[in-house]
Amino acid sequence: MSTTTTTTPTVTEQQSTPTLEKGYIGQSIPRREDKRLVQGLGTFFDDMRRHGMGYVHFVRSPYGHAKIVSIDVSKALELDGVYGTITGDEVAIHTEPFFEMSVEPGANIKDYALAVGRVRHTGEPVAAVCAATRELARDAADLVEVEYDPLPVLVDAEESLKDETVLHDDAGSNVVWSGVFDWGDIDQALADADHVVKIERLHFHRFSSTPLECAGALVEYDKGTAEWTLHCNHQMPGVGAIWMAPALRTGIDKLRFVTQDIGGGFGNKICLHPQYVVLCLLARKLGRPVQWTEWRTDQHTANAHGNERTFLDIEVGVMADGTMTGFKVRALDDCGAFPRYEPLGCIIWAQVTPGLYGWRNIRVDFTQVCTNKSPVSPNRGYSRMQHLWLTERIADIVATELGIDPVEFRKKNYVKTEQMPYETPNGCVYDSGDYAAALDIALDLIDSGSIEDRRKEAAARGKLLGFGIGSTLDSGTNNFGQSTLLNPDLQFSGNNEAASVKLDIFGEVVVTLGTVPQGQGHETTAAQVVADILGCSPEQVNVRRGHDTWFNSHAGFSGTYASQFAFTGLGAVKGAAELVRAEMVQLAAAVLQAPEEAIELADGFARIKDGPEEAALPFMALGAIVNANNAFLPPDFNPTLNHRYVCRPYFGMVDTEKKTGQLTLTYATQIHAAVVEIDPETGVVDVVDYAAVDDCGIRINPQIVEGQVHGATTHALGAALSEEFVYDEEGTLLTSNFYDYHVPHALDMPPLKTGSMESPSPVAPLGAKGMGEGGGGGIHCVCAAIQDALGAAGKAIVYTSCNPPHRVWSMLQDPEATRANVSVVSK
Amino acid sequence: MGTPAPARSRAISLEVNGEAVEYEVPARRLLVHFIRDDLGLTGTHVGCDTGNCGACTVHVDGVSVKSCMLLAVQADGTRIATVEGLAADGELTALQRSFNEHHALQCGYCTPGMLMSATALLEQNPHPNEDEVRVALQGNICRCTGYVNIVEAVVAVGEGTS
Amino acid sequence: MLLREVDYARPATVEEAVSLLAAHEGARALAGGQTLVNVMKARAAAPDVLVDLVDLAELRTIGFSSDGLLEIGAMVTYTQLVGSSEVEVARPILAEVAATIADVQVRNRGTVGGNVCVSDPTNHLPPLLVVLDASFTIRGSGGERVVPADEFFVGVYMTAVGEGELLTKISVPPASDTGDGFSGVTIGKHGTYVVDAAATVSGEGARIAIGCVAATPVRATEMEERLAGGDFSEDAVREAAKGLGASLDPPSDVHGSADYRRSLAETSAVRAVLQAVERRKR
Ligand SMILES: Cc1cc2nc3c(=O)[nH]c(=O)nc-3n(C[C@H](O)[C@H](O)[C@H](O)COP(=O)(O)OP(=O)(O)OC[C@H]3O[C@@H](n4cnc5c(N)ncnc54)[C@H](O)[C@@H]3O)c2cc1C
Numbered sequence A: 001m002s003t004t005t006t007t008t009p010t011v012t013e014q015q016s017t018p019t020l021e022k023g024y025i026g027q028s029i030p031r032r033e034d035k036r037l038v039q040g041l042g043t044f045f046d047d048m049r050r051h052g053m054g055y056v057h058f059v060r061s062p063y064g065h066a067k068i069v070s071i072d073v074s075k076a077l078e079l080d081g082v083y084g085t086i087t088g089d090e091v092a093i094h095t096e097p098f099f100e101m102s103v104e105p106g107a108n109i110k111d112y113a114l115a116v117g118r119v120r121h122t123g124e125p126v127a128a129v130c131a132a133t134r135e136l137a138r139d140a141a142d143l144v145e146v147e148y149d150p151l152p153v154l155v156d157a158e159e160s161l162k163d164e165t166v167l168h169d170d171a172g173s174n175v176v177w178s179g180v181f182d183w184g185d186i187d188q189a190l191a192d193a194d195h196v197v198k199i200e201r202l203h204f205h206r207f208s209s210t211p212l213e214c215a216g217a218l219v220e221y222d223k224g225t226a227e228w229t230l231h232c233n234h235q236m237p238g239v240g241a242i243w244m245a246p247a248l249r250t251g252i253d254k255l256r257f258v259t260q261d262i263g264g265g266f267g268n269k270i271c272l273h274p275q276y277v278v279l280c281l282l283a284r285k286l287g288r289p290v291q292w293t294e295w296r297t298d299q300h301t302a303n304a305h306g307n308e309r310t311f312l313d314i315e316v317g318v319m320a321d322g323t324m325t326g327f328k329v330r331a332l333d334d335c336g337a338f339p340r341y342e343p344l345g346c347i348i349w350a351q352v353t354p355g356l357y358g359w360r361n362i363r364v365d366f367t368q369v370c371t372n373k374s375p376v377s378p379n380r381g382y383s384r385m386q387h388l389w390l391t392e393r394i395a396d397i398v399a400t401e402l403g404i405d406p407v408e409f410r411k412k413n414y415v416k417t418e419q420m421p422y423e424t425p426n427g428c429v430y431d432s433g434d435y436a437a438a439l440d441i442a443l444d445l446i447d448s449g450s451i452e453d454r455r456k457e458a459a460a461r462g463k464l465l466g467f468g469i470g471s472t473l474d475s476g477t478n479n480f481g482q483s484t485l486l487n488p489d490l491q492f493s494g495n496n497e498a499a500s501v502k503l504d505i506f507g508e509v510v511v512t513l514g515t516v517p518q519g520q521g522h523e524t525t526a527a528q529v530v531a532d533i534l535g536c537s538p539e540q541v542n543v544r545r546g547h548d549t550w551f552n553s554h555a556g557f558s559g560t561y562a563s564q565f566a567f568t569g570l571g572a573v574k575g576a577a578e579l580v581r582a583e584m585v586q587l588a589a590a591v592l593q594a595p596e597e598a599i600e601l602a603d604g605f606a607r608i609k610d611g612p613e614e615a616a617l618p619f620m621a622l623g624a625i626v627n628a629n630n631a632f633l634p635p636d637f638n639p640t641l642n643h644r645y646v647c648r649p650y651f652g653m654v655d656t657e658k659k660t661g662q663l664t665l666t667y668a669t670q671i672h673a674a675v676v677e678i679d680p681e682t683g684v685v686d687v688v689d690y691a692a693v694d695d696c697g698i699r700i701n702p703q704i705v706e707g708q709v710h711g712a713t714t715h716a717l718g719a720a721l722s723e724e725f726v727y728d729e730e731g732t733l734l735t736s737n738f739y740d741y742h743v744p745h746a747l748d749m750p751p752l753k754t755g756s757m758e759s760p761s762p763v764a765p766l767g768a769k770g771m772g773e774g775g776g777g778g779i780h781c782v783c784a785a786i787q788d789a790l791g792a793a794g795k796a797i798v799y800t801s802c803n804p805p806h807r808v809w810s811m812l813q814d815p816e817a818t819r820a821n822v823s824v825v826s827k
Numbered sequence B: 001m002g003t004p005a006p007a008r009s010r011a012i013s014l015e016v017n018g019e020a021v022e023y024e025v026p027a028r029r030l031l032v033h034f035i036r037d038d039l040g041l042t043g044t045h046v047g048c049d050t051g052n053c054g055a056c057t058v059h060v061d062g063v064s065v066k067s068c069m070l071l072a073v074q075a076d077g078t079r080i081a082t083v084e085g086l087a088a089d090g091e092l093t094a095l096q097r098s099f100n101e102h103h104a105l106q107c108g109y110c111t112p113g114m115l116m117s118a119t120a121l122l123e124q125n126p127h128p129n130e131d132e133v134r135v136a137l138q139g140n141i142c143r144c145t146g147y148v149n150i151v152e153a154v155v156a157v158g159e160g161t162s
Numbered sequence C: 001m002l003l004r005e006v007d008y009a010r011p012a013t014v015e016e017a018v019s020l021l022a023a024h025e026g027a028r029a030l031a032g033g034q035t036l037v038n039v040m041k042a043r044a045a046a047p048d049v050l051v052d053l054v055d056l057a058e059l060r061t062i063g064f065s066s067d068g069l070l071e072i073g074a075m076v077t078y079t080q081l082v083g084s085s086e087v088e089v090a091r092p093i094l095a096e097v098a099a100t101i102a103d104v105q106v107r108n109r110g111t112v113g114g115n116v117c118v119s120d121p122t123n124h125l126p127p128l129l130v131v132l133d134a135s136f137t138i139r140g141s142g143g144e145r146v147v148p149a150d151e152f153f154v155g156v157y158m159t160a161v162g163e164g165e166l167l168t169k170i171s172v173p174p175a176s177d178t179g180d181g182f183s184g185v186t187i188g189k190h191g192t193y194v195v196d197a198a199a200t201v202s203g204e205g206a207r208i209a210i211g212c213v214a215a216t217p218v219r220a221t222e223m224e225e226r227l228a229g230g231d232f233s234e235d236a237v238r239e240a241a242k243g244l245g246a247s248l249d250p251p252s253d254v255h256g257s258a259d260y261r262r263s264l265a266e267t268s269a270v271r272a273v274l275q276a277v278e279r280r281k282r
């Protein structure tokens, strides 16, 4: 059972933005989207059918790295029911390589929709076949003959860095991007420190959120207008189109993305442009609608992994009183075979540079390389999670090595609530929060006072008990200007999101969103916001399902990603609703012949405040007047009751010299605490108690917020204990299905306790911070808890983020091997 | 009657959500594709290719099974229930309502399978406790919710609090 | 996810099934399909003919032979096993272990016969049936034969069931002065085993088999010999297990190194035996 503790800290010192009075906002109203979904009446892309539609199957590389000697599709084409094929050679003729965001050498990488001349990871599509049925498409794919000439395989980022084998000849190096971030004076800080703690290596592993619905699309081509319609599950079509249109040598007006229900995204549905381009080409070539549904195995082998990152040569300066003054690190990021959304991960982490801590001196020497593994894509907690894991590992390792209690150590080093809003060494502003108070709630929830007794009790049963904290920030609302810190020539900055609200003839309130939800309940929360602004009930508000780039208002950065809906998405909804509201008030004042100040919108009426009962117009009257009965309105008064609003958060420009700036706007806090028991004979880790405390400012719908916390925690626990993409030396993925890539099921999950507090964001339109990604708190606290438990059995250091039983067992066998990684130099 | 000759397709007759269905299906077609593509009942989902996720769960003769690990021809002569059959009269079942009240779904992709597994459980054990629910739902992966609210929703139906 | 073309037949009797299997090269019996359909989806196997055993009611029964053996039809599902009063009385460990195979849906379809015929080294039932000293009745066009557990499992996906033959039932001696145990480490709760061990103890000693460490279950013969004296104290059992790991040559994979599996084999064997001892007392 979950418990909720709510503490609302005062925010008197913060400049407060006008927030709406709470009506529906803040209530856990049940979700609007559920009714269709519980009846199996949702519409996911694979539910769509078109007359004469062909099914597409990709022929994929069985090699991690190889030259393509030849591809012969003739046998496939002979099969009855096969509509056609496409290969890399054709793709190279009909499309441009995708636009790369990096500077040289990464900028020179050529990434096409199908492999051209060479395959660089197992599962890379080399050809596609289209046929009358799913089964036939696969039969035909089996008949495509591809001859390969294997090349040496790189599955290790450090090997890759040596450039002995180079993946992309055009780039001439495996390095995609590299650069040094240097804020404060770390050399001085280390020289002045009483202790310098050194950690040679930490490794953040590869995994992904693996949404239950795989990727795919049904693509139609209109020969007459040269336009494509993609019924799909892309979660960021605005950016998808920016990739696809130039590659297809067309304008983004020729690409229509339609999404309805999407079966989870978590960032893993952002880099679908290569497959989608193949579908576009096939639809045009074959003159028929084509559809492709990715298989689970293919999603694991060839779609979207999270970034793998190795942290090397870490040095942390600590004063005698336990204050950490700074750290330096060499970060080596492995983005797999193609950068795609990268190198953005080389900067996104900087949104949370010091984690929750008061470090003022930080140097990060960051390099990203390609390897013969699946390309990466943003994955829940994108790039910040990796970095936050580093800061949390540092906190625990330093505390343990210096013999300080990790809880006290954290409280000492956390940024204090009095310091909010807090500017980090790299110019980001933590908008609000009280980390120590959130930690106290977590400690309470798991009854931390009883840990030592529980440890003894567990020991009596032969178990090692450990306790750990994970403190993270969920930074929301990306400033795309941070991309210019990687490549000053990029023409991206700021952010935006659009929404439209209209009042229709019979009083229907209709909302369209630029965002592309995948389970976050936008139809519900948007209705709550609009209902409060227009004075009606959420049931009266129809928030259209999904997204359609033709009919929904949208902007360049539209989509659901980067924990920003509460800010930009709802900000846009709020803006549009306010514009409609203003007109409704004006109109009612005109009709009722009252001053505008006397008009109130409530209960689905525009009426005169405290006026007689008949001085009230139902929404229907307002909608009908404007849309169908408007002759009596004066010529200079032209309300439309139909408004689009773009929410454009303000960041200012970043400083590309100093690599500073406001990279994001809101910071939700998560403090997680775990108690684990380890079976020392087998290395099996059981999470026996768990608490997650979330502070995301004003919660529009607390139940939805809690659901996101549960989900993010589950992803983190899976990652911490079992989910790992493991490759062998040939570049074959060994965990390509849910047997070997074990995701938590209902029996695996420990009871989750949740707690919350609300530190309203002084900068967000509704005081609500973006949330939902979480910063991987579960990974951090489980690593800490395992390390704490192992303290009684050789004091191993947890150096990797994934700790399945065999790895814990190894640490128990040879704790020294892990301890050799760490040293302390004290004055 | 001699030994039946093996055939590449088979005329099957079965009952789906209470309606009689007759179809000639290729022997190799999976039940889940028959349900989705041939019958157009797209509430039953596919989340994996290895029988792990349970998104494809339906009832065959009252028993929950993963329809991606059955051939359509194996369903000849059976009674099948899919998620679309739960609220056949337009009235949501107590379980469906409870899922809504407890926020037991996010993207909703796992939901049909979850509902079918939980419905089977409640038919056999109308008042399951939390552990029994977790055991019953082990074969259904949800990547969104962390199961907390799903388990609560099912328990609540048994307790009559939903 | 999509199978190759295949022919399908649904015999009404065991005789018909056997003759279909014998008549068509590349024919395979289809039981619960919880492995076979999956490997066909991956096109890792592509039989030409599937002989569906679903209508063979005589393979779906659980009962006792005239000499008191518990007889389990090859087409009995795990769910049936879990709910069977005969199993509960005669050899409850079977139900207990079956209740943790995969999940409800798989248990509703998966069969005892399929579980052993597939002879997957990680499957639950093979090591258990080895220690229970089960015997396997195999029917072919030439008639019926009975094979003991120690000879039934031949290799990965290979058993004593030959081409054109059918496993019809498994016979298990009922518990007498015995206790049974089963232990190991799984991938996730109720998951696939990384290593498992089954044990049966009686006044005379113990039978112990380790799963997941070789193509077929491995009898821990040395450990059995050391326990032959009947001293089942925890110390004695732990002492007896020493060296078991070293005697094995298990595989290394993403779920554990060979060394890890060696260590788990000892731990699991100890736990299975101690559990069996505990249950024997009851
Ligand atoms: C998600 C998942 C997880 C699983 N996890 C486990 C696990 O942890 N442990 C475990 O033990 N099992 C596990 N299984 C496998 C499951 O137990 C299967 O049911 C079992 O392996 C095969 O049984 P079946 O009845 O489904 O056989 P089928 O798949 O129909 O057949 C398997 C093989 O046996 C042959 N065969 C079947 N019956 C006979 C017969 N009577 N005579 C001759 N040949 C026959 C078939 O021809 C085929 O080659 C899992 C399955 C799934 C889908």
Ligand code: FES
Residues within 6 Å of the ligand: B045, B046, B047, B048, B049, B050, B051, B052, B053, B054, B055, B056, B057, B066, B067, B068, B069
């Ligand atoms: S689709 Fe059937 S179990 Fe995943």
Ligand code: FES
Residues within 6 Å of the ligand: A212, A263, A264, A519, B104, B105, B106, B107, B108, B109, B110, B111, B141, B142, B143, B144, B145
């Ligand atoms: S709600 Fe998305 S998978 Fe369960």
